[in-house]
Amino acid sequence: MEYRHKTSPSPRKFKVVASARKVLFTVFWDMEEVxxxxxxxxxxxxxxxxxxxxxxxxxxxxxxxxxxxxxxPHTSSQTQDALRQLELTTLPHLAYS
Incomplete structure (x- = not known):
């Protein structure tokens, strides 16, 4: 909500630029390399x-x-079963403080 005088111009609305789309990038790395x-x-x-x-x-x-x-996708039972079969050790994600 915006307080303004009746004769003041209406606020401008910004248009979303076509290139402002999200791109998902997945990366796995170790201590030495990607x-x-x-x-x-x-x-x-x-x-x-x-x-x-x-x-x-x-x-x-x-x-x-x-x-x-x-x-x-990380906590589903299907994922957890697969990680056990791959014998990958999963570290707990710490809660945000």
Whole structure:
């Protein structure tokens, strides 16, 4: 809500620029280098299947620790089962303070 005089001009509305779209970028890295990176196609989202396939790519070493947040693709039972089968150690995501 905006307080203004009846004779004052109406406020300007900004238009969204066509190039201001979101691009999702997935990256896995270790202490030395980037292990995997991928740009997601426009209009696609990360679901359990995509997350599991990316986790398989990152399983190049037996000492892999995976830390992710509590998003639905990360916490689904399908993802958790796959991570157990891949024997990936998952570190808990700390709560924001």
């Amino acid at each position: 292990v995997h990176m991928e740009f997601l196609e426009q209009g696609r989202t990360v679901n359990s299947e995509r997350y599991i396939s990316n986790s398989k790519l990152s399983n190049s070493d037996s000492d892999v620790f995976l830390q992710h947040n509590n998003a639905c």
